[in-house]
Amino acid sequence: MRQRIALVSLLVPDYDVGIAFYCGRLGFGLVEDTALGDGKRWVIVRPPGAGESGLLLAVADGARQQAAIGNQTGGRVGFFLHTDDFGRDHAAFLAAGVHFHEAPRHEPYGTVAVFEDAFGNLWDLIEPRG
Structure with a gap:
């Protein structure tokens, strides 16, 4: 059996702000940005050479998740x-x-x-x- 951690979800206040930081400032690549409806998106970024692992940027939903942004x-x-x-x-x-x-x-x-x-x-x- 082969297993791996593919993605780690990271709460952000806004998809585009997350993309701007990780891709614009850290040089990560935008792997996927797919609309899911109701304003939700499937956004994956990964550093150069990362293979299959990456971050799934998730917009915080509700007060509990918003409070966890930056303190996950x-x-x-x-x-x-x-x-x-x-x-x-x-x-x-x-x-x-x-x-x-x-x-x-x-x-x-x-x-x-x-x-x-x-x-x-x-x-x-x-x-x-x-």
Whole structure:
């Protein structure tokens, strides 16, 4: 048997705002944007080279989901973006106005820095070691 995590749902306040951040500022690709009716869309974005995994951007529905935008993991880093060139991507993200919470640091597992998406979710940008 083969299993994989294909998509992770990420709450956003608006589809187009989510696409603008992930595709415009982080350089993700827009894989699918399909209207489902009643204003709902099936929106998938993924970083370059991600294979089949990606983010499903979901507009928050109701007060409970709206309150979770930017805090889907309780204030912890909940998303981990691996790169093959930390310096390149760190510089590109800074140039695009992405907010980093710290300077890059070297850990046993690789070079890493925490950044925040446009909605308040915390991400690790990581170049894994070896």
